[in-house]
Amino acid sequence: MRTYLDCYPCFFHQIIGTSRMMNVDEQTIRDILVAFGQSLPRIHAEAIPPEIGREAYRLISEKTGILDPYAKLKKECTQQALSFYPKLKERVASSQDRLLEAVRIAIAGNVIDFGANADFDLDKDLAVLLSQPLAINHYRAFCHVLKRARKILFIADNAGETVFDRILIEELEKQVVYAVREKPIINDALYQDALDAGIDKIAEIVSSGTDAPGTILNLCSDHFLEIYRSVDLIISKGQGNYEGLSDETRPVFFLLKAKCAVIARDIGVKQGGLILMKAKNYDFPVRENPIPIEEVSCE
Amino acid sequence: MRTYLDCYPCFFHQIIGTSRMMNVDEQTIRDILVAFGQSLPRIHAEAIPPEIGREAYRLISEKTGILDPYAKLKKECTQQALSFYPKLKERVASSQDRLLEAVRIAIAGNVIDFGANADFDLDKDLAVLLSQPLAINHYRAFCHVLKRARKILFIADNAGETVFDRILIEELEKQVVYAVREKPIINDALYQDALDAGIDKIAEIVSSGTDAPGTILNLCSDHFLEIYRSVDLIISKGQGNYEGLSDETRPVFFLLKAKCAVIARDIGVKQGGLILMKAKNYDFPVRENPIPIEEVSCE
Known part of the structure; x- marks a missing residue:
């Protein structure tokens, strides 16, 4: 973008x-x-x-002279998010469509702003977020690509949100590489934040090689680019990664809340919209149709 | 400020x-x-x-290469405001305290934004504005200083608002010098805008000598400064003039709507507050007391 x-x-x-x-x-x-x-x-x-x-x-x-101003906040966010992990797992277990619930939870993770909203009532707010319809919902295409994918690249956004990502990764049941930033930038997840969220148990954690608050391919490491070009599905979390990858021709799905008015306008939704969107420049084999989401199956 | x-x-x-x-x-x-x-x-x-x-x-x-981007809009604002002049005069004539009503109208003139809000319903909105209590009300001190003043400097803000200023000037019944900007800056009133509003009928129009969107004394002309230093009362309209004169030690009264959050905080009111406020650094002979405004008399 x-x-x-x-x-x-x-x-x-x-x-x-x-x-x-x-x-x-x-x-x-x-x-x-x-x-x-x-x-x-x-x-x-x-x-x-x-x-x-x-x-x-x-x-x-x-x-x-402060290299990682959000260091303490990132730790706290991860700890707070981890305390909700068991309940979130229960939600997934008791839902009709485990994967869809996990996708919603991962998007909800992008919503939560522990920094600006310290008294966030996750229990209460999650219920609202998870019942809010997605403003863009390419779940059908997502399922189609996921089913055929062998290896997935999951590009992380913020620390804390990493715990919500973990819940989605656990439902993917695929080989996942989880990419974090190389150096501190805002509250974006680093290697340690992914470890703290327990991502290492279910995915290989790599660095994207950059300290930009988003995925700027020409600033990324060769190792990251090799993975990016070889995987069958890329899950991109948050606004910064969307800004970097929105015009790409790889099989990317963007999971985010369009928090900023500019991004919402770029996507074509109202500000605040929850998004599961396929990359516009990749020719996905499945077209979305307007059937109710309840009738979409990933089987 | x-x-x-x-x-x-x-x-x-x-x-x-x-x-x-x-x-x-x-x-x-x-x-x-x-x-x-x-x-x-x-x-x-x-x-x-x-x-x-x-x-x-x-x-x-x-x-x-455009020196006066708001030229057309300023003309339109003045024409629109003039169409309300007879009704505003009626309001003054039928009010219990003519001067107070005229002060309120002048403050309301600072509220109206013809540019951003072209379908502004002045009839309806004025009624709301004129019944809204002033967030800061130094009317008592204003009356005290006004009563003793021989010569008044009235520093204009926007074109169009000039018509509302005229209504206040007509109630002052004093010798008034009306200061406008020297050169175009945003939609601030120039000499022609004051003429268009009919200010020349009731006051001497002068230029402040500046093209700043506010009164910055060290950018003003010697002629303006001479008036500024010799008058007995200064009426300063709008945010830009407040920003320039808020720390001054002259008998200034600020009439404005605190539209911007920063100015509201500086003044100590909620954003949107209507203000009639004496300069904090001038030792006015009258202290305000908390009696209801209805009981304050300018006689």
Whole structure:
């Protein structure tokens, strides 16, 4: 997804929000904002949002000397999410369509923002989220591709969300490679966050080789690209990965909540919409039809 | 008022909003955003919001070659406001406290946004606005200073709002100098806009000598400063003038709607609050007391 005009003010908002969360003094935040403004001309014309975001967060680290500002929050998010793991497993076990329930749970994991909403009532909110219809639902195509897939690449988004990803991976019953960021960027999951969520029990954890808050292929490692090009199905979580991969010609399915107005408009849904969407530039063998989701089967 | 951190993203929002209103192509808007970002380090540390805003709008004019993008809209606003003039005069004539009603009307004039809200139902909305209690109400002090004032400086804000200002000036029954901007900046009133509103019939119109979207004293003309320093009462309309004069030690009364969250916080009211407020750094002889506004008399 290209960088829209409205992304520019958002980068400044993000710098302020993250710096305040880190208790950075106002003058230093001002310095970061000014330095970021000054850096804009150096960013190439086709840069996608995670590339520009990467520069913003690099400046925060440079000016504050703090390499992983969300380290503590990430640990807490994972611990909090793990405490819900048994209940989520029960939900899956007692649902009519285990896979669909696991997909919904993985999308719900992208919704939860432990940082901004510390008193989040997961029990209550999950019930609402899991009953909310998907704004885009390509479950039929997802099932079709999944059934035939031997190896799956699952690209992670945030720490904590990793626990919800684990529940989906456990239902895939396939060989899964779980890709995390190489270096700290916002609250994106790193290797340790995946380990803390217990992903190592059910998937091979790899680094994408990047510190961008999304998958920018030309910044990824050769090892990651080899996996990306060879797998039969790619599950991409969250907005940052969508921004990086939305125009790709690989069999990608995007699982996310369209939290930001720009992304919602790019996808063509209302802000807040829950999304299970196939990549538009890959020729999937199955067309979606408008039958009710209850009648779609993955068998 | 100093420039708060949250002002920075807002400048980028404003560039996008104004440029879109002007139907500027996306690449040019991007160029303006990047150029503005690059200019941030050149802005001095104590710059107040109208100084930075001035640079943003200067860049829009420079990159598009359009010196007065709001010219047509300003004319339309004034014409629309003039069509309500007789009804507003009736309201004043039939009110218990003519001056208070005129003050409320002048504040309401700062509320109305013809640009963003073209189907604004002035008849209906004015009734709501005029019954809404003022979030800060220094009417008692205002009356006290007004009664003793020989000469008043009235600093205008937007075109169209000028008609509402005229109604207040007509109730002041004093010698009034009405100050407008020297050069086009956003939809701020210029000399012609004041003329179009009929201000020349009841006040002397002068230019403040600046093209900033607010009163920045060190950018104003000597002629304006002479008036500013010699009058007995200054009426300052709108946010931009508040930003420039909030720390001043002159007998200023601010009439505005706190539309922006940052200004509302600076003043200490909820966003959207209607304000009649004396300057905090001038020692007014009258203290406000909490008696109901109905019992305050200007006699």
